[in-house]
Amino acid sequence: MAERKVGDICGSSASTTSDDHPKDTLDLKPEDGDPESPEAQKDQDLKSVLVTSVLNLEEIDVDLYRGTHHWVPRTQRLFGGQIIGQALVAAAKSVGDNLYAHSLHCYFVRAGDPKVPVLYQVDRIRDGRSFTVRSVRAIQHGQPILICQASFQMLQPSPLQHQFTMPAVPPPEDLLTAEELIRLYLSKPDLAEKYKLGLNKLLAIEVPIEIKPVNPPVFYKVTASEPKNLFWVRARGYIGEGNMKLHCCVAAYVSDFALLGTALLPYPGYRAQFAASLDHAMWFHSTFRSDEWMLYECESPWAGGSRGLVQGRLWRRDGVLAASCSQEGVLRVKPVTRPSKL
Numbered sequence: 001m002a003e004r005k006v007g008d009i010c011g012s013s014a015s016t017t018s019d020d021h022p023k024d025t026l027d028l029k030p031e032d033g034d035p036e037s038p039e040a041q042k043d044q045d046l047k048s049v050l051v052t053s054v055l056n057l058e059e060i061d062v063d064l065y066r067g068t069h070h071w072v073p074r075t076q077r078l079f080g081g082q083i084i085g086q087a088l089v090a091a092a093k094s095v096g097d098n099l100y101a102h103s104l105h106c107y108f109v110r111a112g113d114p115k116v117p118v119l120y121q122v123d124r125i126r127d128g129r130s131f132t133v134r135s136v137r138a139i140q141h142g143q144p145i146l147i148c149q150a151s152f153q154m155l156q157p158s159p160l161q162h163q164f165t166m167p168a169v170p171p172p173e174d175l176l177t178a179e180e181l182i183r184l185y186l187s188k189p190d191l192a193e194k195y196k197l198g199l200n201k202l203l204a205i206e207v208p209i210e211i212k213p214v215n216p217p218v219f220y221k222v223t224a225s226e227p228k229n230l231f232w233v234r235a236r237g238y239i240g241e242g243n244m245k246l247h248c249c250v251a252a253y254v255s256d257f258a259l260l261g262t263a264l265l266p267y268p269g270y271r272a273q274f275a276a277s278l279d280h281a282m283w284f285h286s287t288f289r290s291d292e293w294m295l296y297e298c299e300s301p302w303a304g305g306s307r308g309l310v311q312g313r314l315w316r317r318d319g320v321l322a323a324s325c326s327q328e329g330v331l332r333v334k335p336v337t338r339p340s341k342l
């Protein structure tokens with residue numbers, strides 16, 4: 001299968017079969033070439049776990065897929081980004097080669113259960129001339145946990161093109177990863193035991209995303225800040241060029257990570273007692289590589305009524321706006337009790 005260069009926006013490499021449904025188009029296998037070659041083996045070894053497992057759905061029947069879990073947050077409810085990414089994989093499988101993921105809108109209606117797989121039932125809502133829409137229900141225990149609509153468009157260039165300017169920040173090479181920051185905190189000789197425990201738990205989590213905060217928090221800082229956050233993100237491991245559709249699914253996974261917490265930044269005197277994403281919308285603007293560093297600019301324009309609205313923009317290193325997202329989440333908080341100084 002000819003490799004598609006990254007110039008295609010969230011494209012796919014489909015081929016139609018004898019029936020009227022294009023066959024599965026999201027090929028997660030290594031690119032063309034001898035699968036036994038040392039290069040292919042190296043790729044396979046380094047292949048991001050997001051590709052080899054999290055976003056690699058099993059086909060159960062036409063338009064019915066099953067997804068498994070890789071990393072589950074401490075809340076023990078499925079990570080929202082995983083369900084979104086897998087739902088987009090399922091939606092994209094029945095969409096032809098000349099169509100590109102440009103948006104998705106989801107509601108999280110029940111907590112995902114990490115003890116059982118997720119089924120993805122795809123409904124082919126419409127195949128229009130320029131736009132094709134799929135609806136996906138993520139199902140567990142016979143009930144939907146997520147409802148998602150995804151839309152795909154033919155490439156239709158236009159003279160109307162503009163974007164905001166990417167924030168000026170240090171490059172990722174000048175910053176520390178989240179793990180490096182945690183190890184730095186752990187190296188403090190006067191670090192209290194209870195903090196050590198929490199930090200080592202964080203280190204033990206195998207999140208398939210690498211993160212470099214642009215303004216790393218001062219360790220257990222208690223000062224309020226604006227509800228804005230910036231960090232460099234990329235998928236761990238190798239994904240490679242040629243499958244923009246897959247990069248969109250990985251970006252959907254990444255976009256839900258550390259986003260909702262932006263709304264808590266002005267309130268260091270409170271901690272989340274219950275926090276969960278209610279909905280999530282995403283728009284894909286240009287080509288990008290989700291296994292290369294991208295700047296994730298997050299901000300929360302509003303919070304109230306036990307909810308917080310957060311918005312994110314994913315920027316390529318060259319300043320091109322790759323994707324935007326918006327999410328509202330439940331934020332039920334309680335005051336942080338600090339040991340009295342007396």
Ligand SMILES: CCCCCCCC(=O)SCCNC(=O)CCNC(=O)[C@H](O)C(C)(C)COP(=O)(O)OP(=O)(O)OC[C@H]1O[C@@H](n2cnc3c(N)ncnc32)[C@H](O)[C@@H]1OP(=O)(O)O
Pocket residue numbers: 077078079080081108109110111112256260261264272273274275276277278330332333
């Ligand atoms: C800052 C940290 C950011 C973390 C971001 C995590 C991002 C994620 O990936 S979350 C995963 C994706 N999203 C989801 O799973 C949400 C799925 N949807 C749902 O679970 C439901 O639709 C939900 C909970 C939003 C609404 O359902 P509904 O039955 O109306 O909820 P409700 O009765 O209000 O209470 C639900 C939960 O809030 C808890 N709760 C209710 N009131 C309070 C309160 N005052 N204080 C604290 N918790 C409360 C309840 O105990 C219950 O918790 P649990 O599910 O563990 O029993």
